[in-house]
Amino acid sequence: MLEEFIFGVTANCASCGGAKLNSAVVGKPATWIAEQAGFKVPEKTNIIIAECREVGPNEPLTREKLSPVLAMIKADSTEQGLKFAEEMVAFDGLGHSAAIHTADEELVKTFGSRVKALRVIWNSPSTFGGIGDVYNAFLPSLTLGCGSYGKNAVGGNVSAVNLLNIKKVGRRRNNMQWFKVPAKIYFERDSIQYLQDMKDCEKVMIVTDRSMVDLGFVDKITHQLHQRKNKVTIQLFTDVEADPSVQTVYKGTDLMRSFQPDTIIALGGGSPMDAAKAMWLFYEQPQVDFEDLVQKFMDIRKRAFRFPELGRKAKFIGIPTTSGTGSEVTPFTVISDGDKKYPIADYSLTPTISIVDPAFTMTVPAGVTADTGLDVLTHAVEAYVSVLANDFTDGLALQAIKLVFQYLERSYKHGAADPEAREHMHNASTIAGMAFANAFLGINHSMAHKIGGKYHVPHGRANAILLPHVIRYNGTRPQKTATWPKYNYYKADLKYQEIARTLGLSCSTPAEGVESFARACHELAVNVGIKMSLKEQGIDEKTFLDGRKELAMMSFEDQCTPANPRLAMVADMEEILTKAYYGE
Structure with a gap:
């Protein structure tokens, strides 16, 4: 026949x-x-x-x-x-x-x-x-x-x-992997006192937003700088908005070029960090074109545009005030141009120094604590199952997951009254950042980037809503695996099972581990006040359904997609987005 x-x-x-x-x-x-x-x-x-x-x-x-x-x-x-x-x-x-x-x-x-x-x-x-x-x-x-x-x-x-x-x-080749993080990471309460003794610091530009000024955090930084033995000249740039635009980056770069700092301090959440990294790049390398930076790649070692090395003019210090993005240790920045968010990745963007001082997180509102804390969880989970996960990143990712499950709910409910929980969540953010800086992320972030750009849902919240659905999707043995995985057989389901085992959840089989972990992520999000559907975030149903296919296509093209363990098709992403919209 x-x-x-x-x-x-x-x-x-x-x-x-x-x-x-x-x-x-x-x-x-x-x-x-x-x-x-x-x-x-x-x-x-x-x-x-x-x-x-x-x-x-x-x-x-x-x-x-x-x-x-x-x-x-x-x-x-x-x-x-x-x-x-x-x-x-x-x-x-x-x-x-x-x-x-x-x-x-x-x-x-x-x-x-x-x-x-x-x-x-x-x-x-x-x-x-x-x-x-x-x-x-x-x-x-x-x-x-x-x-x-x-x-x-x-x-x-x-x-x-x-x-x-x-x-x-x-012969099948083996691309060597690496583990790249800032040369120095300082942590624990009052670790910003390192600014008093830091070498080669005379002209400092602080990149932040107005809220950091209003909260007195900028004064804390300038106070430490004025304790130095040498005279320090300080320039502030406080115009960074949420989801910083390329126009804001250019504005800050112009100020940077006229001031000529030897030290750049990014103070705040992910937005000031993202903006400051891009300013640092354009300050040191004025010939670079934004269009070149956003070119996609399959392998970060092989790309149409090679980023220049940074640090000849200024060192970059990241001081986070939220426990979420991990930007203080990562080589990533996200810059908006119109209604599009562009993730930009290169190890030249890795900060020189990170100061992880939990004192800055004590007054973070409960809602922001929940959103950013669940972003930490998503960073760690996606890094743990990434096709580039390795022995150096797995321990960090798993530890970050443990810390989030142990301390996020406490940090959300008690705030400054529970400084231990706040400190551990701040550490978890940086630990997860080191993991995904080297193992990368997956489709959870691909879709969250596009949801945030189109519907302005807070990034961490979008990640939290998607996470249980992505865990179940990746936890199902696929017909197609991602290209060039760093393992010989599909193991995302086994790694979810290992997470479940670590958290003390039921996991007698991989399938049971996947489901129990997905449910645990859902319950944690609900316990910190997250409404677990995109519909409940105020997105009109007809608007969502009309734009669903385009959203899935844009997510498929996102730079985070290639590291996902399962090779997701556009139709797969449509299905996940639909489930996330209705909270199924």
């Missing part, structure tokens, strides 16, 4: 030699092909595998099929397997690509020398491996020539050298 539908013939029939591919199957899913051929397969079937006895015209399914239908031939020995591979390439693919999955390096060498394919793809998905630069070091190209083996004029990029039969073996 399958042969007749795809090629119009059956194996070993008289007309096999003239078999032609049915163009209707090209690019179609396995379930559709099976139905058209007259049989059924399970709904989530990705690939149909048909066993054949030989390679060649008598077995039509050994031809190129351009669909998720594979021919399988059993070999009785290594030699026979190599012979089948040679025949397969010679029959319908001379010079193109051949994939082999084995740990035997000598076998790979033999395979590569015998099979007439110009790309030998070793232990990698054959599609991406052939394209190159994802799993191996092949030059990236969507035009894969077959050389003179396949009677082509090219074997790769168009060049005379491609007339030669040059073979490549793509």
Whole structure:
């Protein structure tokens, strides 16, 4: 049935030699092909595998099929397997690509020398491996020539050298990871006294907002600076708004250039930190264009625009006054241009010094405490299950999660009357920041960025509403994993189970751990006053439904999406957003 539908013939029939591919199957899913051929397969079937006895015209399914239908031939020995591979390439693919999955390096060498394919793809998905630069070091190209083996004029990029039969073996590479945080982090109450002894400090520009002036926090900073033995000149910039705009950044940069500080202090929540980082960049590197900064990338090491190193003119000190963003230790900033938020990431934006003084958080209102505290939780959870999570970040992420569950509710209910809870939440924010600075985030933040930009829901609150739904989504074994994960098998569900175990929740199976942790996150948010639906945040139902698809598309394109453990499609994000809207 399958042969007749795809090629119009059956194996070993008289007309096999003239078999032609049915163009209707090209690019179609396995379930559709099976139905058209007259049989059924399970709904989530990705690939149909048909066993054949030989390679060649008598077995039509050994031809190129351009669909998720594979021919399988059993070999009785290594030699026979190599012979089948040679025949397969010679029959319908001379010079193109051949994939082999084995740990035997000598076998790979033999395979590569015998099979007439110009790309030998070793232990990698054959599609991406052939394209190159994802799993191996092949030059990236969507035009894969077959050389003179396949009677082509090219074997790769168009060049005379491609007339030669040059073979490549793509060994799966390993990108080294790193752990980058500020050179110095000072913490505990009154740690701002470090400003008295800090080296090379004569001209200080403080970037903040008006509320920091009104609360007397700016005076606390200037008081410490005036205790120094040397004279210090101070310049204030207090015009930072929530979700700072590129226009505000340019305004602050102009002041910075005229003042020429040797020290930049960012004081406040995420907005002053974000604005100050961008000002620092434009101050030190005036030739940089904002459009270049927001270019997306798959790998932070390989990007169209390389950020210049900072710190030659001024050092950057981050002093957070809320326990949420972790910006004082991260290489990220978020700048708005119109109604769009642009996350910008590069390790050159990592602050030089961080001062995590809980004295600044004692008067934070309960609502802000809840929103920012749940942002901390989301940072830690997403970093823990990220495709770039590692031994250096996992401990930090897990500790931050523990601290949030132990102290957020206390900090929310008792405020300044519980300084221990406030201090631990402040520490949790920075600890989570160090984790996601190096492991990155996921689709929870992708969607929260876009919800905040479009509907002005506070960032931490949007994260909190989405979090249980994203945990359940990532906690379900996927059909597609993200590209280039730093693990050999899908483990987000197992890591959620580990979090549940750490928190003392029921977790006898991964599924139980996922569900109990999702419920715990929901309950924690409710206990600190969060209404757990986007609808309850005042977003009109028709407005939301009309803009849902666009919101999902924008979320899919967000820079946080690639590090999510599960490869989320636009339709998946639409579904999550819908559940988050109604609080299902």
